Amino acid sequence: MSSVHEWIDANRDRAVEELIEFLRIPSISTDPERSDDMRRCADWLARRLGGAGFTRTEVIPTGGHPVVWGEWMGAPGKPTILLYGHYDVQPVDPLELWETPPFEPSVRDGNLFARGSSDDKGQIFMHVMALESYLRQTGRLPVNVRILFEGEEEIGSEHLTPFIRKQRERLAADVAVVSDTAMFAKGIPSLTYGLRGLCYMQVEVTGPRRDLHSGSYGGASRNPLLALATILSGLQDRDGRVTIPGFYDSVRPLLDEERREFASLNFDEDGLRKEMGVEELWGESGYTVLERMWARPTLDVHGLWGGFQGAGAKTVIPSHCGAKVSMRLVPDQDSAAIGKLFTEHARRLCPPGIQLQVSDVHGANAVIVPLDHPAIRAASRAIEKAFGRAPVKIREGGSIPVVGTFKELLGMPTVLAGVGLPDDAAHAPNEKFHLENFHGGIHMAAYLYEELAGM
Amino acid sequence: MSSVHEWIDANRDRAVEELIEFLRIPSISTDPERSDDMRRCADWLARRLGGAGFTRTEVIPTGGHPVVWGEWMGAPGKPTILLYGHYDVQPVDPLELWETPPFEPSVRDGNLFARGSSDDKGQIFMHVMALESYLRQTGRLPVNVRILFEGEEEIGSEHLTPFIRKQRERLAADVAVVSDTAMFAKGIPSLTYGLRGLCYMQVEVTGPRRDLHSGSYGGASRNPLLALATILSGLQDRDGRVTIPGFYDSVRPLLDEERREFASLNFDEDGLRKEMGVEELWGESGYTVLERMWARPTLDVHGLWGGFQGAGAKTVIPSHCGAKVSMRLVPDQDSAAIGKLFTEHARRLCPPGIQLQVSDVHGANAVIVPLDHPAIRAASRAIEKAFGRAPVKIREGGSIPVVGTFKELLGMPTVLAGVGLPDDAAHAPNEKFHLENFHGGIHMAAYLYEELAGM
Numbered sequence: 001m002s003s004v005h006e007w008i009d010a011n012r013d014r015a016v017e018e019l020i021e022f023l024r025i026p027s028i029s030t031d032p033e034r035s036d037d038m039r040r041c042a043d044w045l046a047r048r049l050g051g052a053g054f055t056r057t058e059v060i061p062t063g064g065h066p067v068v069w070g071e072w073m074g075a076p077g078k079p080t081i082l083l084y085g086h087y088d089v090q091p092v093d094p095l096e097l098w099e100t101p102p103f104e105p106s107v108r109d110g111n112l113f114a115r116g117s118s119d120d121k122g123q124i125f126m127h128v129m130a131l132e133s134y135l136r137q138t139g140r141l142p143v144n145v146r147i148l149f150e151g152e153e154e155i156g157s158e159h160l161t162p163f164i165r166k167q168r169e170r171l172a173a174d175v176a177v178v179s180d181t182a183m184f185a186k187g188i189p190s191l192t193y194g195l196r197g198l199c200y201m202q203v204e205v206t207g208p209r210r211d212l213h214s215g216s217y218g219g220a221s222r223n224p225l226l227a228l229a230t231i232l233s234g235l236q237d238r239d240g241r242v243t244i245p246g247f248y249d250s251v252r253p254l255l256d257e258e259r260r261e262f263a264s265l266n267f268d269e270d271g272l273r274k275e276m277g278v279e280e281l282w283g284e285s286g287y288t289v290l291e292r293m294w295a296r297p298t299l300d301v302h303g304l305w306g307g308f309q310g311a312g313a314k315t316v317i318p319s320h321c322g323a324k325v326s327m328r329l330v331p332d333q334d335s336a337a338i339g340k341l342f343t344e345h346a347r348r349l350c351p352p353g354i355q356l357q358v359s360d361v362h363g364a365n366a367v368i369v370p371l372d373h374p375a376i377r378a379a380s381r382a383i384e385k386a387f388g389r390a391p392v393k394i395r396e397g398g399s400i401p402v403v404g405t406f407k408e409l410l411g412m413p414t415v416l417a418g419v420g421l422p423d424d425a426a427h428a429p430n431e432k433f434h435l436e437n438f439h440g441g442i443h444m445a446a447y448l449y450e451e452l453a454g455m
Numbered sequence: 456m457s458s459v460h461e462w463i464d465a466n467r468d469r470a471v472e473e474l475i476e477f478l479r480i481p482s483i484s485t486d487p488e489r490s491d492d493m494r495r496c497a498d499w500l501a502r503r504l505g506g507a508g509f510t511r512t513e514v515i516p517t518g519g520h521p522v523v524w525g526e527w528m529g530a531p532g533k534p535t536i537l538l539y540g541h542y543d544v545q546p547v548d549p550l551e552l553w554e555t556p557p558f559e560p561s562v563r564d565g566n567l568f569a570r571g572s573s574d575d576k577g578q579i580f581m582h583v584m585a586l587e588s589y590l591r592q593t594g595r596l597p598v599n600v601r602i603l604f605e606g607e608e609e610i611g612s613e614h615l616t617p618f619i620r621k622q623r624e625r626l627a628a629d630v631a632v633v634s635d636t637a638m639f640a641k642g643i644p645s646l647t648y649g650l651r652g653l654c655y656m657q658v659e660v661t662g663p664r665r666d667l668h669s670g671s672y673g674g675a676s677r678n679p680l681l682a683l684a685t686i687l688s689g690l691q692d693r694d695g696r697v698t699i700p701g702f703y704d705s706v707r708p709l710l711d712e713e714r715r716e717f718a719s720l721n722f723d724e725d726g727l728r729k730e731m732g733v734e735e736l737w738g739e740s741g742y743t744v745l746e747r748m749w750a751r752p753t754l755d756v757h758g759l760w761g762g763f764q765g766a767g768a769k770t771v772i773p774s775h776c777g778a779k780v781s782m783r784l785v786p787d788q789d790s791a792a793i794g795k796l797f798t799e800h801a802r803r804l805c806p807p808g809i810q811l812q813v814s815d816v817h818g819a820n821a822v823i824v825p826l827d828h829p830a831i832r833a834a835s836r837a838i839e840k841a842f843g844r845a846p847v848k849i850r851e852g853g854s855i856p857v858v859g860t861f862k863e864l865l866g867m868p869t870v871l872a873g874v875g876l877p878d879d880a881a882h883a884p885n886e887k888f889h890l891e892n893f894h895g896g897i898h899m900a901a902y903l904y905e906e907l908a909g910m
């Protein structure tokens with residue numbers, strides 16, 4: 001083992017240099033103009049896996065962006081793990097808020113700044129380096145490894161479920177390993193056992209057939225933008241509770257034990273407040289902020305558009321406007337059922353005479369991984385070896401839809417061993433990855449393969 | 456007189472051709488990138504007035520876009536009129552809804568389609584042609600004429616009031632003439648005696664200092680877009696009444712006589728409904744649609760922006776969002792006072808912990824012109840001569856802020872003799888000008904100068 005970890009330490013600089021190369025490719029999955037870059041990014045990754053010693057790799061087309069697949073099955077009798085990650089990244093707007101360009105990676109104060117550095121290219125690349133360390137130093141891996149790196153995580157993994165269904169045999173494994181989560185805080189290694197689900201909706205409102213001059217027509221027509229405001233403001237009450245009838249019916253209550261464990265983490269609420277730059281933390285009454293972020297469903301509006309958005313004044317009654325809204329879900333809410341309840345409620349809130357179109361952009365159910373599973377215990381040991389202390393057990397507010405799919409279609413649990421940090425600004429300007437966690441994460445991945453071999 | 460009107464008829468084609476040349480200049484006053492086009496448009500107009508026989512013309516700089524000024528004072532002992540109009544036009548977005556490009560004028564079915572065709576370049580140009588008809592055929596005008604064509608009407612005439620204050624002597628006149636209004640309906644010539652005022656506000660809302668990932672932070676922060684929706688939806692009630700406390704305190708009630716006169720116009724509500732493309736007309740309860748559009752204050756949201764507006768999904772809690780809102784005002788509401796009431800109410804509606812910035816974009820008070828003024832009676836006769844029937848007396852829902860300024864600073868009333876049509880789509884895609892009204896309007900302007908000479 002030690003030669004593997006020596007190799008990892010000896011290759012620190014190269015690891016950063018190659019990650020920078022990976023991050024330079026603007027693989028924004030939601031942007032149709034980036035489809036060539038997506039393909040280029042998948043090819044780069046497959047080639048790099050080949051360079052690491054993976055003899056079987058393939059870039060497999062889907063209905064959308066391609067999947068990077070690979071396998072090394074040279075450890076008969078040992079468990080097989082499925083390494084999952086995503087090479088696509090979030091859009092970069094508002095671009096003007098980036099201190100350095102999102103696709104020109106820049107190291108400052110021990111952090112690597114670039115879109116995708118933490119979510120998820122940096123965390124994928126930890127595994128690439130860890131796999132290479134074994135293959136170069138020992139000529140083998142401690143476990144059988146299959147690889148599934150997708151290009152549509154940030155846009156709802158639309159083509160991944162059919163892909164998994166079709167490629168069931170090439171993806172069969174005992175456990176999935178995903179590094180796409182964050183530590184509880186800097187210096188506190190963590191093992192994530194719960195993820196929230198998501199129900200992402202688009203609301204579009206149309207009033208008059210054409211834009212009207214508000215001088216001539218003001219007083220004759222409902223205003224679609226006011227109608228949209230009425231709908232949106234009717235989704236949540238003053239106590240931070242979602243007002244969609246039936247929304248909480250399937251919510252699994254937090255266990256007393258969980259509430260105690262969350263409380264024992266002594267979460268730094270004031271630090272969070274400062275990091276977010278808000279005057280006060282706020283949310284559903286009756287719950288702590290950690291409970292609200294990890295284990296309670298929430299609703300957010302992500303975007304609003306309509307009418308005149310330029311400088312100065314334009315006195316128009318716009319014909320059309322819209323909004324993007326999502327709800328984070330917890331066990332046992334069903335994303336499709338919640339989407340229906342949302343749509344029905346929006347229709348009730350919509351004033352008469354206004355046309356409303358509600359569409360389901362994407363969804364995923366929440367996941368809880370059993371803490372007593374051997375793979376989870378193996379991961380706990382690997383994290384402790386790499387970072388010098390046992391991980392805290394946490395949940396995470398975000399969603400990784402594929403984790404639910406792995407359970408439903410491939411019948412396996414998922415180890416969520418991520419080393420991002422809460423202030424990495426995933427999905428926001430100035431995303432960064434803490435380089436100490438990157439290097440520690442490579443060691444962690446190497447220990448993890450070894451520990452999983454003996455599970 | 457007849458040689459003047461013969462000349463007008465003989466120059467119909469040239470009038471349209473030259474108007475098209477005028478309309479080709481994209482004089483969008485709100486767009487900083489169009490400032491050269493604004494200057495080019497002012498120069499074109501001054502040159503064209505010179506070509507019509509105006510010996511004194513000038514393009515006068517202001518703090519914003521220039522003013523086109525001119526005078527012909529060769530009728531001693533006769534009244535002086537001040538011709539006002541604006542050569543700037545509204546923005547063109549959404550551009551994709553135009554059937555032909557906004558600055559490539561196109562004649563279809565007796566209408567000239569172009570941005571500014573009706574509002575207000577076409578109506579300015581009627582006067583240019585009418586002035587030329589007299590100067591060419593008789594070598595003189597029946598009245599003294601001063602000209603004030605501004606370039607900032609569509610952005611609130613910010614620099615016009617100081618200009619008028621400074622140039623009081625060069626603008627002194629007995630009556631102002633403005634052709635920037637519409638007929639009641641096609642074939643029904645109209646004289647407008649009332650205009651609504653305007654109070655145009657911008658609302659900006661900031662929550663977290665930076666954009667946040669809704670997975671990680673959903674449940675910890677108020678959502679600025681929901682806060683904006685709450686503010687906007689609190690501005691109007693279900694009965695279409697503005698809910699800002701004190702908003703209606705200074706509203707002059709409609710006279711029974713006016714309500715009877717409006718009712719006698721037999722307004723085609725179903726036609727309006729179809730023209731607007733709405734399922735139902737809607738507004739403040741207790742008033743007819745004409746009363747609501749002409750003589751009752753209203754509130755509209757003109758634009759909304761914030762967060763992710765692209766295709767697909769982005770799970771962001773945006774830091775910032777905003778909206779443009781205006782209120783149409785009636786006598787005796789004061790625009791500045793209403794702006795203050797609006798701001799106070801928005802602050803009351805804003806959830807705690809959210810930063811709210813409200814700014815006053817521009818404003819104007821409503822105007823009523825006395826129907827028994829000799830200039831109004833002269834205009835009534837001119838309209839009847841040009842269009843073959845006496846005009847109906849109407850009010851208009853839009854605002855022409857300068858009319859109030861003329862009264863306050865220059866002490867003169869304004870004749871509002873416009874020949875637009877209600878469906879001209881001013882401020883909207885596919886703006887057009889009915890060519891029959893354009894040609895009739897040139898005759899009307901010529902008759903108007905003659906009638907005003909004898910007032």
